[in-house]
Amino acid sequence: MSYEFDFGSLLASxxxxxxxxWLTIQLSFPATLIGFVAGTLLAIARRSSVAWLVRASGIxxxxxxxxxxxxxxxxxxxxxxxxxxxxxxFSAALLSLxxxxxxxxxxxxxxxxxxxxxxxxxxxxxxxxxxRQVYWHVILRPAMEKVYPALTSQFVLLMLASSITSQIxxxxxxxxAARVQSETFRPFEAYIFVAVxxxxxxLLMRAGLWAFGQMIFTRRRRLGAQGAGR
Amino acid sequence: xxxxxxxxxxxxxxxxxxxxxxxxxxxxxxGGGIGGGIVALARISPLRWxxxxxxxxxxxxxxxxxxxxxxxxxxxxxxLGFSLPGxxxxxxxxxxxxxxxxxxxxxxxxxxxxxxxxxxxxxxxxxxTQRMxxxxxxxxxxIATPSTVGFMVQIVKNTSLASIVGFVELVRAGQLINNxxxxxxxxxxxxxxxYFAMCYPLSAWSRKLERRMQFGARAVGEV
Numbered sequence: 001m002s003y004e005f006d007f008g009s010l011l012a013s014x015x016x017x018x019x020x021x022w023l024t025i026q027l028s029f030p031a032t033l034i035g036f037v038a039g040t041l042l043a044i045a046r047r048s049s050v051a052w053l054v055r056a057s058g059i060x061x062x063x064x065x066x067x068x069x070x071x072x073x074x075x076x077x078x079x080x081x082x083x084x085x086x087x088x089x090f091s092a093a094l095l096s097l098x099x100x101x102x103x104x105x106x107x108x109x110x111x112x113x114x115x116x117x118x119x120x121x122x123x124x125x126x127x128x129x130x131x132r133q134v135y136w137h138v139i140l141r142p143a144m145e146k147v148y149p150a151l152t153s154q155f156v157l158l159m160l161a162s163s164i165t166s167q168i169x170x171x172x173x174x175x176x177a178a179r180v181q182s183e184t185f186r187p188f189e190a191y192i193f194v195a196v197x198x199x200x201x202x203l204l205m206r207a208g209l210w211a212f213g214q215m216i217f218t219r220r221r222r223l224g225a226q227g228a229g230r
Numbered sequence: 231x232x233x234x235x236x237x238x239x240x241x242x243x244x245x246x247x248x249x250x251x252x253x254x255x256x257x258x259x260x261g262g263g264i265g266g267g268i269v270a271l272a273r274i275s276p277l278r279w280x281x282x283x284x285x286x287x288x289x290x291x292x293x294x295x296x297x298x299x300x301x302x303x304x305x306x307x308x309x310l311g312f313s314l315p316g317x318x319x320x321x322x323x324x325x326x327x328x329x330x331x332x333x334x335x336x337x338x339x340x341x342x343x344x345x346x347x348x349x350x351x352x353x354x355x356x357x358x359t360q361r362m363x364x365x366x367x368x369x370x371x372x373i374a375t376p377s378t379v380g381f382m383v384q385i386v387k388n389t390s391l392a393s394i395v396g397f398v399e400l401v402r403a404g405q406l407i408n409n410x411x412x413x414x415x416x417x418x419x420x421x422x423x424x425y426f427a428m429c430y431p432l433s434a435w436s437r438k439l440e441r442r443m444q445f446g447a448r449a450v451g452e453v
Contacts, residue, residue, distance in 0.1 A: 003309050066383065066429035067422045068390035070401060075422060078414035156293075163295035167394060174297055187305040191298055199293040 007189050013180040020176025021197055027090070027172060028159040031097035035158070036151070038098065039105025040140070046110055057106065064103035070164050072096045077168045093165035101158045108150050112143030145217045152209045156202050163198070173197060236416060240407045247403025248424050250317075254389045254399060257321045259382060262328025269333025270340060271362075284333065291330035297391055299323045304395045316397030320389070328385055335381060339374035340366060376443055380436035383429045390425075400424060 010017075046057040064072070076099070077092035087095070116139050124138040144151070166175035177194040181187035272284035291299065303326070304319035312318075343366050351361040393402035404421040408414050 062430065062433070063422075063426060066387075066433055067425045068387040068401070070390040070393070071418055071422050071425060074401075074414070075418040078408075079418055082414045160293075160295040163297045164391070166297070174295065174301075177298075177301070181305075188302070188309050191301040191305060195294040195298045195302060198295055198298060199290065202293040 003188075005189060006186060007193065009184045009186050010180060010189055010193055013176075013183065016176045016180055017173070017193070017197065020171060020173040020194075021201065023170065024159065024162055024172040024201065027093060027097065027162045027165065027170070028155075031094055031101055031162070032155045032158055035098045035101030036105045036155075038102035039107075040109050042102060042106035043109040043113060044135070046106065047113060061103045061106050064100060065107070069096070069100050069161055070167065072100055073164055073168055089165075089168045089170045092168060093162070093170045097158060097162060097165070100161070101154070104154050104158075105151065108147050108154060109143060111150075112147035113139050115146060116143055145219070148213050148217065152206065152213070155209065156205050159201060159205055160198060173201075236407070236411060236413065236420075240411070243407060244400065244403050244420065244424065247398060247400040248428070250397070250399040250403075251386065251389050252428070254317065254320060254324065254392055254397070255382070255386045258324035258328050258385050258389065261321070261325035262332055262385070265325055265329025266332030266336055269329050270336035273333060273337045274340060276358075288330050288334050291327060292334070296323065296327050296388055297394065299327055300391055300395060316392060316395040319395050320392035320397050324385070324389065324392075327388070328381075331381060331384070332378065335377050336370070336374055339377070340370045342373055343369045373443070376436050376440040379432055379439060383432045383436070386429050386432070387425065 042057045042060065045053040046061070048054060073093065073096045076096040077087070077089065080087050080092065120138050120142075121134065124134045129137065162172060163174040166172055166178065169175070171179075173194055177187075177190040181190040184190070269284050269287060272280050273288070275281050275284070300320065300323040303323040304314075304316075307314050307319055307322065347365055347369065348361070351365040356364065389399060390401045392399050393405065396402070398406070400421055404417045408417040411417070
């Protein structure tokens with residue numbers, strides 16, 4: 001029962017933790033970016049008037065949202081390679097994270113787009129804006145502004161969920177802990193340390209995304225932060 | 231090699247795994263529900279240090295991946311001197327995880343009960359406990375139902391991580407089958423289908439409840 005914590009023995013492995021954290025960032029940043037763009041396109045498809053597009057994107061979102069990320073990761077990694085496609089663990093991980101976050105971004109963005117007031121669309125039409133202009137200025141940007149907090153927490157969750165990719169031997173932060181613990185026989189300390197590292201990463205990410213939001217959504221700042229719905 | 235294709239025994243094995251997934255989900259939901267209730271109440275407690283404690287707990291759990299929480303529980307409990315089967319580590323980790331998320335969801339629901347209800351209860355000279363029990367909670371439960379059902383989907387999906395500490399639930403069962411028949415694509419698609427069959431009804435139910443309640447805000451923050 002008397003357990004002595006020994007974080008000192010982890011000190012020597014700091015390069016491994018650092019490399020792991022860096023890979024976590026390398027994995028989640030592009031996944032977030034690509035996934036968000038793909039999700040927005042999906043949301044547009046889902047709100048379009050083309051029946052098969054609506055159906056296909058609806059099915060995609062439901063399938064992804066109702067199956068575990070772990071299974072998606074395995075399916076992409078082992079499934080693709082069994083079909084003869086050689087993919088590296090990193091690209092399989094990236095691909096499955098993109099697939100996953102696209103579905104969630106789609107759902108969030110759709111909620112934002114649906115909440116744009118009809119009067120706004122009619123006003124845009126009266127001003128003679130083209131379809132594309134309406135989408136960009138009247139629907140997409142205000143929608144994104146409205147759901148930005150939800151997107152932020154979704155992206156942080158994606159970063160945390162990228163820990164799952166350690167299961168297909170991507171050497172990110174969690175995998176680094178696994179390796180270090182097998183070298184130092186200090187699993188408890190290693191995972192506590194990694195938990196703290198993730199906490200730091202997620203706080204950093206929240207702060208970064210918040211600052212980014214302040215930068216691109218200047219209107220809210222002018223309104224004195226009152227306009228933020230949700 | 232004697233490996234044949236997928237046969238009925240495999241399907242039966244997978245079904246048992248699915249049973250364990252449901253079992254672990256129930257443990258997580260019930261335990262996490264109790265914990266979440268405590269966290270939600272602590273989060274709005276009049277005592278500042280209790281509030282801060284709850285906030286710290288929520289931030290800590292929501293800021294670390296469930297997988298890491300799971301490993302900390304797995305290795306932590308074994309340090310305490312218990313040799314443990316995977317289900318206990320997985321159960322503890324899931325309860326910790328679910329209680330933080332449900333606590334935060336429910337806190338929002340409790341606070342979204344109309345202000346006037348709180349004031350009216352106070353005017354009727356109800357004590358704090360009475361006010362909670364008789365006025366606020368019954369209304370908060372109604373508000374909380376759609377998002378709670380929605381979160382159940384997360385619970386079911388996240389039990390898949392228990393496979394990593396060797397608990398034979400649906401994914402682990404699938405892995406074992408895959409090890410013997412080497413058809414990863416078929417096996418994982420099959421697992422995905424079973425998960426979908428468990429989660430989709432919950433999602434649909436949550437959506438239906440939501441529409442009935444006319445609370446636009448969709449539960450966000452899931453993976």
